[in-house]
Amino acid sequence: MKVICGIGNFPESIRRDKIVSIGVFDGVHLGHQKILQALALDARKNGYKSAVVTFADHPSLILYPPEKVPALTSLEHKLEFISQQGVDICYVLYFNKHIADMPAEDFVREILIRRIGMAALYVGEDFRLGRRAGGNIAILKKLSIVLGFRLRVFRHLKIKGRIISSTLIRSLVAEGDLRLAEVFLGRRVSFLGRVVHGEGRGRILGYPTANVLPYHEVLAPFGIYLSLARLGKREYKSLTYIGSKPTFQDDRALRSIEVFLFGEHCNLYGRKIEVSLIKKIRQDLKFPSKESLVKQMKRDVLQAKSLFKKLS
Numbered sequence: 001m002k003v004i005c006g007i008g009n010f011p012e013s014i015r016r017d018k019i020v021s022i023g024v025f026d027g028v029h030l031g032h033q034k035i036l037q038a039l040a041l042d043a044r045k046n047g048y049k050s051a052v053v054t055f056a057d058h059p060s061l062i063l064y065p066p067e068k069v070p071a072l073t074s075l076e077h078k079l080e081f082i083s084q085q086g087v088d089i090c091y092v093l094y095f096n097k098h099i100a101d102m103p104a105e106d107f108v109r110e111i112l113i114r115r116i117g118m119a120a121l122y123v124g125e126d127f128r129l130g131r132r133a134g135g136n137i138a139i140l141k142k143l144s145i146v147l148g149f150r151l152r153v154f155r156h157l158k159i160k161g162r163i164i165s166s167t168l169i170r171s172l173v174a175e176g177d178l179r180l181a182e183v184f185l186g187r188r189v190s191f192l193g194r195v196v197h198g199e200g201r202g203r204i205l206g207y208p209t210a211n212v213l214p215y216h217e218v219l220a221p222f223g224i225y226l227s228l229a230r231l232g233k234r235e236y237k238s239l240t241y242i243g244s245k246p247t248f249q250d251d252r253a254l255r256s257i258e259v260f261l262f263g264e265h266c267n268l269y270g271r272k273i274e275v276s277l278i279k280k281i282r283q284d285l286k287f288p289s290k291e292s293l294v295k296q297m298k299r300d301v302l303q304a305k306s307l308f309k310k311l312s
Contacts, residue, residue: 001083005056005092013117016149018089019043020118022053022129024166027072028081030186031124031157031164038154039122040086051089051116052082059095072170074215077192077274091116104135108143120150127153159183176221178277188228188276191219195268198258207297209241209258210268212275219257220277222284224300226307229259230274236261239304240275243284247293260301281307 004010021039025032036052043050060069073081075092082090093099099107107130112118121140129135135143137153144151156163164184172181173189181189191214198211210229220242227240241258259275281303287293 001079001087002089003079003092004089006094007111007115010091010111010115012115013113016113016117016119018049018051018117019046019120019122020051020053020112020116021122022112023123023127024058025052025054025078025082026058026069026166027169027185028078028085029164029166029169029184030159033085033186034157035122035124035154036082036085036087038152040088042120043088044086048119049088050086051091051118052087053091053093053112053116054078054082055093055095057095059100062095062097062100070170070217072166072173072216072218074192076215077190080192101131104130104139105143105147106130107135108140108149109147113147113149118149120152122152122154124154125156170218173218173220176223176280178220178279188278189220190274190276191216192272192274193257195271195273197269198256207260207294207301209260210273212257212259212273214257219255220280222255223280224282224284225280226278226304227259228276228278229261230276231261231268231271236263237304237308238262238275239281239300240277241284246284246286247290262305278311279307 019039019042021035023032028036039052040050042048056075058069058071060067079090102110112121121144123137123140125137127137127140140151158164160183162168169181169184172184178189193212193214195210196213198209222243225240225242227238229236229238229240239260241256241260243256244254245256259273281300285296287296
């Protein structure tokens with residue numbers, strides 16, 4: 001998938017040869033996937049290119065700064081998931097006050113048609129765009145006639161009687177309901193990040209871990225998780241710790257994320273890592289001594305190996 005960032009880099013399109021969808025697509029959940037897969041399939045069948053317009057940050061960062069919506073997926077992670085749906089091109093907008101103030105018709109005419117070459121627009125039934133979210137489905141239907149593009153509107157996707165949404169999934173992940181979040185995402189809850197230098201304590205204790213700085217904000221609650229870690233094209237069985245390391249610091253310590261990869265002990269500093277959480281196996285606990293912590297870590301590893309055997 002080709003990625004083009006910033007309106008200034010969107011070349012003016014001579015031909016209207018793209019089927020387009022636009023949105024934040026945070027999480028790229030099953031509802032998003034339904035639209036993107038239809039977009040890609042219809043484009044291939046009819047000789048068009050499939051294109052997605054998304055945002056580098058959630059628009060709430062500009063529109064409602066005190067209520068900025070935490071991200072389920074970083075931009076880089078989101079682009080990976082969009083690419084997996086078979087999309088040809090992704091245009092990344094840096095949302096700002098100029099874009100926020102554009103009337104819906106101007107946005108469609110100047111960006112979607114003139115810059116991108118839109119022939120058709122695929123959106124969900126609650127989609128809105130333009131100044132004060134004035135461009136609802138009724139307005140878009142009128143614009144489709146005036147500006148000459150085809151509009152396809154998708155109904156909400158429901159599972160277990162609930163409408164799938166990024167808002168719902170954010171809540172599920174934050175509450176630790178990985179199983180239900182996985183159902184709505186269509187894949188395991190995961191995060192993308194970079195391995196950074198830690199204190200080296202895991203290696204001293206006999207369990208060297210990769211300290212991970214995540215690229216996004218919504219993470220599962222503190223605890224120890226059975227997980228899978230991907231480094232490049234290789235996937236490793238792993239244990240992931242999310243917590244404040246209360247055994248070594250007081251409970252006010254900042255969140256730490258450490259991943260113990262089974263069978264991998266080389267230098268991982270600076271590498272990108274994707275971690276998929278399978279299930280929580282225990283809470284984050286404060287131990288009376290290093291020795292008692294090490295004993296528990298041994299039990300955690302044995303439990304993880306047993307669980308992986310059951311999964312295989």
